[in-house]
Amino acid sequence: MRLHTKLMLGISLLIILIGSIFEFSFTSLMEKTLKQEKGEQALSVAQSISHIPEIKEAFLTDDPAIIIQPIAEQIRKQVRAEFIVIGNREEIRYSHPNSERLGEKMVGGDNTKVFEGKSIISDSVGTLGPSLRGKAPIFLEGEVIGVVSVGYLQDEIKKEISNIRRQMFLITFLVLIGGVFVAYFISRNMRKATFGLEPKEIAWMYQEKHAILESIHEAIIAIDVYGKITVVNETAHRILQVDNEILLRGRRVDDLLENTRLLDVVNTGKAEYDQEYMICGEVYLVNSIPILSKRGMVIGAVASLRNKSELANLLQELSHVRAYAEGLRAQTHEYSNRLYTLLGLIQLGSYKEAIDYISKEVDVTQSLIRFLMKEIPDPIIAGFILGKKSLASEMKISFDIDHHSSFKDLPVDIDREKLVTIIGNLVNNAFEAVRENGKDSKEVTLFLTDLGKDLIIEVEDNGRGIDLVHSESIFQEGFTTKNTNTNAGIGLSLVQRAISEMGGYITFTSDKEENTIFTVAIPKKRGG
Template structure:
């Protein structure tokens, strides 16, 4: 950069010198051109000159006049030619008898001309004026008619050299150029030092290499990267980050507010949260479950902004949902095993003490309870997957001393497999959360309970799960889904994606999910989604 700046300074100085030369040349041509023209016109109108041109020995007659004029005027040369253009008198006697060089053919027709010509091996500014026969002035006779041309007068002034023009442009031009050169050198050196410090001592080619490596790294990552300055303006975002956040192509340079980023996403990107919230923060953004990690960037104690990485956990959440169903099945089998083991121990004890009639009564009671539960669920819920899920959840809830009830207003027909799976996911997550909340608040005097109600019409399905738990804190009621909390996490302040997945499924099905607190304690989660009935032939 220093070499480039010095080259620019030199070019500027050369340009200034060229302009000075051009101005000097223009001034010389204007001033001296007028002077030699005036002198040539004066000589052309002299009677002595007319007489000398017509004299048989013109050189002897014209020599004193030309020499005197040369001495008085200070011009370089004076030359007189006859009507044929042959030199008959000159301040340089060696040119007498030669042919005068005409600057313009119209001079032979009686016209004047001024310009530069090469005279005696030197470049001169000359003026050529015709000498007319009689007349009171240069162009007219006494009677007003134009006189006949009898010769030509040429007065010349030597053109100065480049060095002479530089000296003539200004007596201090060299000093000015020298001072300008020194200032340019000093300024270039100081500017180069400052840029060197700002670029951490890197040369331009090294900066280009870093930029190329940065681009390759950022756009080669499978994760999204978003960088913000201290004013929350986007300074960098790669293609993955732009896709995950659904940002426009001109997002760089715009603030979060201009991009329409609000709520939980803005809090994470801007760092408006408590310490650990910047690590693995779960955010739902337009149908995607995102995991975000934010880090502040500072240099020499000065904040430069922040960098946030984003990972799309939507597919992972789907896998977790599938794993959750397997885990739920495992828990169901374990709960049923525990329940059956208790019942077998009871039967075994009754047999050992000889209470055979009690064994029969006990087995009959168990059978009636199971048939009653099966009949209650299957009579109201005709979709086998959802019915099986509710019966399984009933065993798990009973193990935790929570009564799982199916509302009498429940009605659900058979569904398409994809919709049935989504309904089962929503019901399973809501019931699990409700059982967790109810189990924490149950007492012998106030048994814990969870009630499920499924309502279906021609276009939609509504799922409502009520519990006897402590309810949801009012400040979390509107944010719990957007923040990705589960009901248990809402009480403990941890993060999860259970309710976030429920909202994602509902919105994908054209619905929504909401939570309200019951008057007598507990919470009610209501999920709605559209439904496409199974064709008649498949029912």
């Protein structure tokens, strides 16, 4: 189904739905309001009649109906009620629209509360049919001596509601007809504006155009007849040194490019090729061609820009790569010599010299290795700590393992990768913190213990500390106080996630410009 057909059907169905809901709600409300209004009106008339002195005095006569019937009928005609019935305590009628029913007993069975002295509105069936009644007691010297019943037939109320419903249906039908015509004109104009293309086709063409523009290495800039930019790709943003988030569409091209030939191409309608143009100190070759409409009129121009110095830059990069390769070759040769030396020591049986040689190369002391082998026998954790020790040495950071540390009782089912994630990210953050502390001493301490039911991991550094303002945000992914955006705001969120999966928790304490301590507790048994 095509767009304009969907649009017409959609608007028509919407109008029908809204009209139906409105008609149903309005008629229901009107029926409720009309019944309430009629009931209150009947009750008001009944209460007024109950206070008429002539009515009360008539009850003391031998034949009250002679006095009450004319008064009741006169009032009934004035208020346009269907009936006004007045009866005594025995429910004997003294008034009725049909005089032949005088003296008979009242019908409906809804006078009980009235004889208790209460005025009511009831919906009952009488001799004239279903009716809405207002009933009021007649008092004489504080006692109820009779009842006044004023009523309107339900059939009359329904007739009024039917008239209202017909009017609402007519209005809804006229609105629907008008909506169909509006939908037709809207869909017709939209079809012309989109050249008969469907939304899926337009979306596909837009995505295709965007992909083509971004796949082109050259910068593309298109303008309209007024010199305003209509199309620009990311390469052009980069060449113009304008952030991609800044919208260039709609801006004048001469505000961004001085002395550009694009405006001349629009005015003359002639294409220009391989024109040199200087942008931000770089020379570019520009090709500009006019954009023509179906009638052959110039409606804009498009230009492609290529960096003339790209070839020179490419050659320079190749030279750098060659120099880097030569450096790697020399480093490989030197490393091979060291391996041959180590191999010779082993073949000669000089194992102690070989071990000393290895220790000297990796800058790890024998005491640390013995300590890790004794207190942290797990090879994954111990090897990871050794690696961080070497990294700290290269970064000129004092990284110490607390001599009270012990990780001997490490359960088999504890995920070593998660432990490495926790320790590694905490230590990396500590390294970053001490590198920025501005102090001569850059110290990081790691403490591990498995005493008790939990594994405890503490990392302390003498960095600048954590501002209390950020205490609620440091574990959120993407949050960082670093100036760089590269891999920032991820470490602590990974730590938090790994700890949560292992059923533990993490806390920290921090003194501004002094130190920060992160403490992690992980139960050896889940739920422990």
